[in-house]
Amino acid sequence: MSSGREKIYCKNLVFHNLSINLSVDFKWETLQTNQLLPMASGKFLSILALSGLVATASFAQKSDADYGWVLDSSKRSVKNMPQQNEFLNNQYPYPSKPRSMWELGLSGGGSFLFSDIDPALGFGGGISLRKSLGHVLSVRGSYNGSINKGLDYRLRNTNDGLAGPWRNNYLNNGDKYVANYRTKIHQLSVDFIGSLNTASGYRGNPKTNIYVLAGYSVLGADIDVDALNGNGTPYTYSGIDFTGKRSDIKSDLKDQLDGEYETNGGVLNGSRDAVGRSQDNWLIRHALNLGAGIAFKVSERVNIGLEQKFTMPFDDNLDGVNTGLANDFLSSTQFRLNFNLGNSSKAVAPLWWLNPNNYVYNEVNTPKHMKIPTPVLPDADGDGVTDQFDMEPNTPAGAKVDSHGVSVDTDGDGVPDYKDKEPLTARDCFPVDTDGVGKCPEPPCCTELRNAIDSMKTTCAITSLPSVQFKSGSLTISATTKALLTNVAQQMNANPNCKVKLTGYYKGSDKRSMQLGWDRVSTVQKYLVEQEGIAENRIIFSLSDGGDPNTVDLAGTTEEGPNTIPAPFPQFKKSK
Template sequence: MVNKKYILLAGVCSALALQPAFAQESNQASWSGRDMTYRGQSYDALDTTYIPSSRMEQQRQYLNHQYAFPAKPRNMWELGINTGVVNIFGDVTSKGPWNAPKFMNAMGFGASLRKALGYAVSVRLNYNFQNASGFDTRARLASVEAPWNNGSYAGNIYSNYKYTGHELSLQFVGAINNINFHKSKNSASLYGFAGAGLMVWNTKISTMDANGANYNFGSLDAMTNADRKSEYKSWLKDADNYNYQVPNGNGTNSGMTWGDNAISPVLVGGIGVQFKLGNRVSLQIEDKITWSGIDKLDGVQRDPGGMALSQDKDVLNYASVGLAFNLGNKKRSVLPLWWVNPMDHVYSELADPRHMRLPDPVLPDSDGDGVTDQFDKCPDTPAGVAVDAHGCPLDTDGDGVPDYKDKQLITPTECQPVDADGVGKCPDPECCKHIGMGGGCNVGAGSICFKANSAKLSSDANNQLANLAAQMKTNPTCKVVVLGNAGDSKVQQQRSWDRVNAVINYMSETQQISRDMFIFQYQGGTGDANCVMFRTAMPGEEGPSNLPPPHPQLGTKN
């Protein structure tokens, strides 16, 4: 048992000595761009390079948003090698390595090949070569214990044994501390394992000294325990002759043999911890228990003709330290999945989405006028009615009757208020005959609308002005008022001036209508601020055909 403590202490000291390397790896870790994962630890779940062909269809469905989970990536194999101390927990005290220089009398070594089945479970094929030895300073009766009950011994005897075994097992390994919600990776992996296999073993007992004579145990009876231990130890060291082989065959669990060796099925289990030294190597400390259901691995067995000295089954313990190596092409395979945190991809998508689709915002618009309910001041506008920026029906002449109900689209201010049909009543009935109601001078009325912050005429506006020009050419004595809708700010006033000027320039330069036939008014209009109104001038109505820009430094860019 002392040797088990020594090798565990050596493993712990090795792990502590390597802590600076772990810290350096963590300090040197850096973000790898948008995937928000540490380089060398996780992988880009959107990269199909890591996906085997058997799972590529699932990956395609994930990338096309047809399936919610990415495919499991291809991951590396792990090859492990180890050495350690073997002890048998049975009836005879396990000792060693005491038979120097043959220290392997209590040592073993092993190798394993491990593959991840998922992020928490992996499967491992494990081989162990085992040597164990022991002797006891507690007296036993020779008459009830083989091989001492052959008549050559009387009184007390002191047991000893030397065990050799080969064990092959298939194990399932569980590790879940890689699944972490608060950091990207761990540098240590704590795991447990369990499995089953076969053990080929052989136990021998030394019954004679170096001269071939039977041991004289009577001389040990009178000694103190410390002296007895020292004396018996020297006997066994000098003899180095384990002449009696524990019977096989019917004495084992299975009854199977291979030459002088017994073959027994076994169950194995244990725990271990790995410390990550890099992306390819890790330090591994482990303790494994092997249960065979056999009670004579330590040489103490039942006398067929007497009573049982012990019916407790012997258990093998192997405490080891070793190295594990990750095997595979790092460009096509990620690390073994017990080193990969599956939460990396989830958190990276939450922090900076590359794959996650956010739906377009849906804002309610109950009346379907293009202005959302949140900003719609007229939420019940009939379908198909043109509205302004506030969702209210257009009212070009500002008489309070929306255009879709207004039978007199342009009613002069002096003829307002109007009736329910939008028709005004002028103080002088003769006046109103000339306002959009026919008469000797009537070229019509209308509005020219512009895009926001623009004073450029659209093709629809050009066609509308071309019709106006044709009417003005047939009525050369008529004048037309071009009226803008300027707000309170300097920018709005200059924009209104630019739009009125654009209309009059087009009529004079393109349609060859004299500029003197227009009255330039960039203020005073009502209705949509992005529209310029035109109407027939009333008899006697005069005004300039051009005005200086109010704020030329704020001129509107087309």
Template sequence: MKNSKSLSLILGLSAYIGSVNAQVSPSHPYTAPHPIYGTFSVTDSNYYNKKQLAQHNEFMVGSQDYPGKPKDMWEVGIKGGIFTIGGDVDAVLGTPGFGIHVRKSLGHTLSLRLEYMYGIAKGQNWRPSTGYTAGGYTNPWFYRYTKNSVLPGGNVWNPIDYPAVYYNYKTEVQELSLQLLANIHNIRFYKAQTGVTLYALAGLGVSTWKGRVDAMHQVRGDAESAAYDFASVNSDGVYTNRKDVLKRLKDLQNGEYDTPIERDPSKPYSDMFRGNIAPSVSGGLGLAFRLSPRINLAIEDRVIYNGSDLLDGVRWDEYKTLSPDKDLMNYLTVGLNFNLGNKSRRVEPLYWLNSMNYAYSELRRVPEIILPDADGDGVTDQFDQEQTPAGCPVDLHGVSLDTDGDGVPDCKDKELVTPTYCQPVDADGVGKCPCPEGCAPAQSDCAASLGALPSIHFAANSNKLSDDAAATLATVASKLKANPNCKVVVVGYCAATKRQQQLSWDHVNKVISHLVEKEGVSSDRFIFSSGQEGGDCDAVDIRAAAPGEDGPNTVAPPHPNLRKN
């Protein structure tokens, strides 16, 4: 039956949900030995530290929904790349930077990394500058890049004495920082293991730097002869493009970077380590490629800021005012990272492992759904009220259908619809018509046999049977089946309007149809009576038919198109 198949589907879904919930209930502890990440199994206590072991034990007995977080490996890495400073002086590309780090995951998304960085940055302007004169005698450019070594109280400044210069620098930077890395690219829905992860980082640290400029010849005696004569770089006005100017500067300078850059007066620890020191912040992005369970290759770019404008030794613009922009450091690297730890006690770092693996492995463990049905009638034993012979159609309760209510199931009934007056029937469901004289009980006994039958109530202007009404009709059906020779009259009330006439017919028809279709009572047991006076418009009365009383068991609806109009 269609209804039986629908019920089976609902039961199947219920059993599936129950089986999933059972895995985390106290009566169904987790027992799967299969690995989730590589060789790691959720049930293996070797992968949990003391703090997580208590949660693991609770999970194993079913009192905790989530397993403990396994111990994972530490990552150490080395890297090298390009270190540059973005400031007031044009950066020379290709200067080196190096670093080492140690990293530990906090979970599948976040991890902490402690990193040491050492970088060398160089810069060289190809355009001349005069802003250095605003710095006075505190600026190395002022007393190194002049034709005359002028002391305080000496000659008044003259543009001839202080010609334009070409800023350059070489700065060494060291930084130690603690960084938070965020990675969600390992969470995959269609594969267990990712080969590439994208991450963002932010860090706090401390940086120290020491810079020098290339300002003089090798001569250490006379200041005038020691200083470069930058006026010669473009004295003939020919070298006006970048390439030519840089070539002439390279020929002029010796690359010794002999003069310290100006100390940063805004930093209170400028003299520490013979340089400058300041707190730093950084941020960046990285892309890591998993080469094996132990090794990965990372490409990363990090920007570092420490609030100084003197990383390149220049803080004055050409208008003799302080430069409004602070210097930034950029650290572009390629590195090799190694996972350290015993693989029998630690998994790979969690930021390499797909956190969906556990959820998907649980879904795969749902057992095959088995709903026992001993008699094979399509209704599971849990709801089956009868062991039905093979091949017999049943109702939703697993009870064999008996259309005419003669006590012989339809699958064995050779007379599928036996009139009530022809019953009782033989073993093949065949009635005895005409009934031999005196075989039928007197109809006057029906009122006593059936007793007072209950009324069926509907909601106002409704033709829907409530659950209570359906239960009441089940009781009426039981009495009718126990008295197969009795008929009943089904009475509906009110006929003042067309709507009342139709609704009264609907109520009577609803009651009879329910008793025939849902309860298996033969339709010839009913007398249809609607539109009567003297009763509740929203009620239907059922009474035993009087001796000799008869009538149709169905009538045409008085106004079938009323609702459409």
């Protein structure tokens, strides 16, 4: 026997439709060997994973809050026209129910049996026709067919849940067998579907339809088992270690079984019915349907969706083994492609795609059908306050009034604003004359303040000037420095109220350093005067201790200052 191998029941289940490609890998986890419903958890997880993939798909669809179908009489049957006419004539508040399209559905996807035997993922498909009963409730008739298989991993006694030929085949085999099955199911269903998200107060028509369903099925099942080998004798299962890993056991069983399913599965506590296309050996059972689904609107005629449905026939014979511990039931997860059938000029879309609140919210927002009486609110003086509330019914046109229709008097001097020539009279100036002008004397003129303002000098607009750098011990102005000084001169010419302050630096009491700082300021001053044409009286000469001795800082200013200062130590004066 090989080790570490696992049975992969379905890989790469691919649905191709409308630019959606969903590739799903199902891999059932190995569960405990004493579980009667093996692999249920893995299948539920796979169903949820597939649902999540479809739910995250996005479809471009413009939101539609139209309510024209509410007023359109061409979409009403003759029987419903009297109510529609009363509605249109504002004699009844509700419109009649419109004709709506049918929905034709094609479906296909995975299916399996929850039973006493480990299932493999099978495949099923069907066709359906759905009709709305209202905006929430609809009814759907459908046919579905599926093929489902399963293989156990346990060696059982023939008295353990077997009957008929399935059991008799093993009476000469030591009364031992390994259960397996192939069950073909045909199912006719009538389901009532409740849409959960049709009506909304926060959007127009839905782009998705989320629904639950419950209904009834008549189910026909043909159960066959692989009981005999190619020689027509029961399998002996020689060489198989039933104490090993489940995956290894089932792999070895698969190598021995020929997959012919030549024997009818037995039925305990019941019988097969004489129906079917061959052998007249079908189980016919009533069943309950429960499920849920989601559909996505692709266009006005097409939608796609995913549906999970459980069919419960309350019978334990669908897998050929009846242990009496739990009934078998069918799980199907199907991708659906749905089409709206009908003439759009005579019928609306299926009602689960139309929000019934559209009419109400549109009418509240922009009334078109509502019969609104003309309000009677007389306002003789036209001040915006109706006569019944106006405490000053003869206010002049254009006069500002308060909420009671009384003319506004901002300063409270007793003269309304519309004829007050001084609407903000200070209280110290009360009383006022008939024009609302107070009795305060003219305040003294602030001559000193005005003179001070007039005499204020204009602030220099030059806020930033460059610094001039000299090589150590040198007075030479480089080409770069000349370009900087040319720019300084241009700014000064553009701002005639500005002066420029030149500040040189020296170190402490060092006489040579002090004289060198003076020489450098003098050099920059001389260049601005002689080469750039700046008047000497617009240059302030300054020396300071503590800065960079190789730098002369320039700053725009309006302050006064000396245009030159004597050389501090002329004996150390440099010429270049």
